[in-house]
Amino acid sequence: MHYFYSSLADPDQFILLDEEAAHAHVLRLKPGDTIYILNGVGYKYQCIIDRLDKKQVMGKVVARVLIEKPKPNVTIALSPTKSIERYEWFLEKGTELGVQSFIPVMTQKSERRQINLKRLNKIILSAFKQSGRGWLPSLQALIPYEKFIQTCNSEYKLIAHASGTGFREFAFKPDTQMTICIGPEGDFTDHELDFALQHDFQKISLGDYRLRTETAGVVVAALLANN
Amino acid sequence: MHYFYSSLADPDQFILLDEEAAHAHVLRLKPGDTIYILNGVGYKYQCIIDRLDKKQVMGKVVARVLIEKPKPNVTIALSPTKSIERYEWFLEKGTELGVQSFIPVMTQKSERRQINLKRLNKIILSAFKQSGRGWLPSLQALIPYEKFIQTCNSEYKLIAHASGTGFREFAFKPDTQMTICIGPEGDFTDHELDFALQHDFQKISLGDYRLRTETAGVVVAALLANN
Structure with a gap:
């Protein structure tokens, strides 16, 4: 499972830039691959890559779940x-x-x-x-x-x-x-x-x-x- | 507190050799200094250094305690x-x-x-x-x-x-x-x-x-x- 970090402005689409995009490149991900994006404040988005190069990765959000905050x-x-x-x-x-x-x-x-x-x-x-x-x-x-x-x-x-x-x-x-x-x-x-x-x-x-x-x-x- | 490791053959005296002696040298210990020697199977010996050089450290054991084995x-x-x-x-x-x-x-x-x-x-x-x-x-x-x-x-x-x-x-x-x-x-x-x-x-x-x-x-x- 490949996790990325980004806050999503649009609930249906995503863009990864900079180091996150570079990381996707290192992993040799391709269009059609599934990735997971964490927004850091509880949401995990299941996403499909549409297109990518070294500088950015774009695609669709297909599902999201809210992860419980650690307790205590x-x-x-x-x-x-x-x-x-x-x-x-x-x-x-x-x-x-x-x-x-x-x-x-x-x-x-x-x-x-x-x-x-x-x-x-x-x-x-x-x-x-x-x-x-x-x-x-x-x-x-x-x-x-x-x-x-x-x-x-x-x-x-x-x-x-x-x-x-x-x-x-x-x-x-x-x-x-x-x-x-x-x-x-x-x-x-x-x-x-x-x-x-x-x-x-x-x-x-x-x-x-x-x-x-x-x-x-x-x-x-x-x-x-x-x- | 300076800890060393050595098994003691004699209950009243100690000798440190090799790396343990080198370590004492690095710490700039002197005759009269107190050190503690652990024998690895429960005993901690309080010792006083009599003489030392880079290759060996010798001295007296003045007390010993048995440390409880970790549980479980x-x-x-x-x-x-x-x-x-x-x-x-x-x-x-x-x-x-x-x-x-x-x-x-x-x-x-x-x-x-x-x-x-x-x-x-x-x-x-x-x-x-x-x-x-x-x-x-x-x-x-x-x-x-x-x-x-x-x-x-x-x-x-x-x-x-x-x-x-x-x-x-x-x-x-x-x-x-x-x-x-x-x-x-x-x-x-x-x-x-x-x-x-x-x-x-x-x-x-x-x-x-x-x-x-x-x-x-x-x-x-x-x-x-x-x-």
């Missing part, structure tokens, strides 16, 4: 790792597992102070198409930790810390919106942890062993995806 | 992925999450027919030390699928397939030994699935969405690690 609605706030490859795979796996929003936060011990949003969004888009999920996650710009804590307005606000209580209970609350903040390599400072608790965050623990920061992110996503 | 005892049988990097990170994350044994199986649709065991064992060892877990997982040689199915003698024998039932119930059986077999990119053939069912494997599902094979492996590890 999960936001993961994770500090970018020193090795960006590790952050990239966290984004890839998180997307596959249905995380709806990623917030890169800059904590005191964060070793990386800048990220390439364009590249990271490309990784998310690719994982989104690969998974066949209908909802494209959002990726926010880097935000200082304090500002993130002050502005978070989720129903459940959680912060991962070894001193917290077990996580499983939160994995059984499908109809909620939750944000989980995970510390950097070297963890939060005491001040940062206190600051979160003062702003109604609850501490949760991900187990007794030290996990790499990006592993913790994927564990959270895996636990919440398997309700 | 999990074996994951996963076909090597076309991109070996994806398999490598599955091994890294699986080790961090406490998987005790990895079996690379060759199924009909497996695209990769050989692996570099030495390199993969190095990745497992590195993740093992990083995590501070006391039990070094084993990695078996590539085995044909049918042979794996015929010789598996776990208490619970599971095979991941979309047609299976939910996985969560197995995540609450800490005192068991279980093997989970996960399909390759392109999944098992019907014949392979039937063959497993004939040999007392139970089908389990990892959810409604298609996951990359290595993501499925990490999801299984994450769910079982968080009892």
Whole structure:
């Protein structure tokens, strides 16, 4: 099954341009072939190609289905790792597992102070198409930790810390919106942890062993995806 | 905390050689520094360095603790992925999450027919030390699928397939030994699935969405690690 990403202006026809058209070309698709287009906000369109070249693909929409939004609605706030490859795979796996929003936060011990949003969004888009999920996650710009804590307005606000209580209970609350903040390599400072608790965050623990920061992110996503 | 790996012949003294000694050198450790040595089968030794050069590190053991074995005892049988990097990170994350044994199986649709065991064992060892877990997982040689199915003698024998039932119930059986077999990119053939069912494997599902094979492996590890 070949998935593409495009918002459709017309409910009966489609056009793919730029990288999506190039991708169709790489796959050697032909007129008459069936493809699926995801619009990123829930709809999957079954389409037939009429004509195509390297720059555009055009055709008809023959059916559409609305894909259910992942439940619970999960936001993961994770500090970018020193090795960006590790952050990239966290984004890839998180997307596959249905995380709806990623917030890169800059904590005191964060070793990386800048990220390439364009590249990271490309990784998310690719994982989104690969998974066949209908909802494209959002990726926010880097935000200082304090500002993130002050502005978070989720129903459940959680912060991962070894001193917290077990996580499983939160994995059984499908109809909620939750944000989980995970510390950097070297963890939060005491001040940062206190600051979160003062702003109604609850501490949760991900187990007794030290996990790499990006592993913790994927564990959270895996636990919440398997309700 | 600096972790090293070595089996100790003498309960009161230690010697690190080869790569472990080179690692101590890279960390610029000095006489008098404290290190921790994991022997891979449960013991963590607190040690003080007496003397060291690039080739060896020697010193005294001052304390030891026995680390509990991960529960349940999990074996994951996963076909090597076309991109070996994806398999490598599955091994890294699986080790961090406490998987005790990895079996690379060759199924009909497996695209990769050989692996570099030495390199993969190095990745497992590195993740093992990083995590501070006391039990070094084993990695078996590539085995044909049918042979794996015929010789598996776990208490619970599971095979991941979309047609299976939910996985969560197995995540609450800490005192068991279980093997989970996960399909390759392109999944098992019907014949392979039937063959497993004939040999007392139970089908389990990892959810409604298609996951990359290595993501499925990490999801299984994450769910079982968080009892």
